[in-house]
């Protein structure tokens with residue numbers, strides 16, 4: 001009689017999941033997971049797919065839960081061997097509370113695991129919390145202390161996110177406005193110059209950008225004036241403080257003499 005012996009089968013399992021250190025709605029989060037072959041045989045297939053899902057409850061429903069990402073693994077696994085993969089995913093916006101992060105290995109069943117196909121899913125709980133707010137401030141600015149009517153001058157300013165969180169993924173564009181005014185206190189309505197510029201970049205906590213722009217003083221203006229630089233002047237970004245976005249610099253403006261025209265011939 002011929003005895004048919006099944007060759008030993010592999011058994012893939014997700015043996016560890018490291019949830020993101022910070023899970024903020026709408027932001028990028030990094031997940032790490034380990035897949036081990038706990039069976040007695042090699043995987044015959046040398047590549048397969050792992051998928052990451054986010055579920056509001058402890059039951060994975062692949063058709064309705066959020067697919068965060070899919071990762072392709074390549075390389076066979078011998079018995080007892082494992083690999084650790086890492087992937088950055090974007091969490092859905094507008095969620096908060098306890099969620100369940102599921103990792104499923106060999107989602108397309110490329111690896112034959114004789115009788116051990118049902119244990120390929122693991123999960124960890126993830127606490128999704130609102131991110132700490134950013135705080136935009138004009139942390140430095142420079143401009144000449146004197147200027148002349150009708151002439152340009154350069155203003156340079158640095159915007160720093162002094163808050164504890166990033167500018168949110170949905171609030172990456174804002175504007176900075178430079179005003180020139182005779183008023184000591186900013187009153188946009190009476191400013192003689194108002195120029196608005198797009199931010200240079202979104203800012204993580206502690207990051208900054210610097211802009212340099214040329215402003216032209218109106219003809220006929222003279223006297224002590226002030227340059228105001230206001231970051232996020234249209235208030236597009238929700239911040240820890242909205243009251244600290246303005247910096248003021250004095251500038252003495254002199255009338256430019258009319259050119260002295262002479263008939264030379």
Ligand SMILES: [Ca+2]
Nearest residue numbers: 011012116119
């Ligand atoms: Ca398995």
Ligand SMILES: [Ca+2]
Nearest residue numbers: 106109111113
């Ligand atoms: Ca399988």
Ligand SMILES: [Ca+2]
Nearest residue numbers: 135136239241
């Ligand atoms: Ca601010």
Ligand SMILES: [Ca+2]
Nearest residue numbers: 232235237239
């Ligand atoms: Ca703001």
